[in-house]
Amino acid sequence: MVLEAVMLQVKEGMEADYEAAFRQASPIIASMKGYIHHELQRCMEExxxxxxxxxxxxxxxxxxxxxxxxxxxxxxxxxxxxxxPFPTVEHFERVALT
Incomplete structure (x- = not known):
């Protein structure tokens, strides 16, 4: 499994519109081959x-x-x-702990 992680900065005042657009876009990514799961988290401090x-x-x-x-x-x-700014996409793989 690969984790794609992206820190996103949405233009000021556009947060509600962004969240609505993200809800609309979610089925697109969910329909793709190899897709497992996604989630969007909103920062509490910024x-x-x-x-x-x-x-x-x-x-x-x-x-x-x-x-x-x-x-x-x-x-x-x-x-x-x-x-x-436009975000940087990074990919991560799980580290074996044992």
């Missing part, structure tokens, strides 16, 4: 700051399957205009 976490089966399910799909263009149109 207005307009969000954390998006998406679990994928493989890195390529996100970087190729989703990012190079027509569905990504729809996701992008719904959400990308809310961000300032």
């Amino acid at each position: 207005k307009g700051k969000y954390l998006l976490m998406v679990q994928w089966e493989t890195l390529e399910d996100h970087t190729v399957g989703f990012r190079q799909s027509p569905e990504y263009q729809e996701w992008k149109a719904l959400l990308h205009h809310f961000y300032d």
Whole structure:
């Protein structure tokens, strides 16, 4: 499993519109091959700051399957205009503890 983690900064005053657009966009990402789960968290200390976490089966399910799909263009149109600055996407893998 791969965890995509993105710290998002939404333009001031657009938080409610962003959350509505995110609800609209959620079924898009959920329909993709290799998708496992996603959640959006709102920061309690800093207005307009969000954390998006998406679990994928493989890195390529996100970087190729989703990012190079027509569905990504729809996701992008719904959400990308809310961000300032544009976020950096990072991927993580679980560390074995035993």
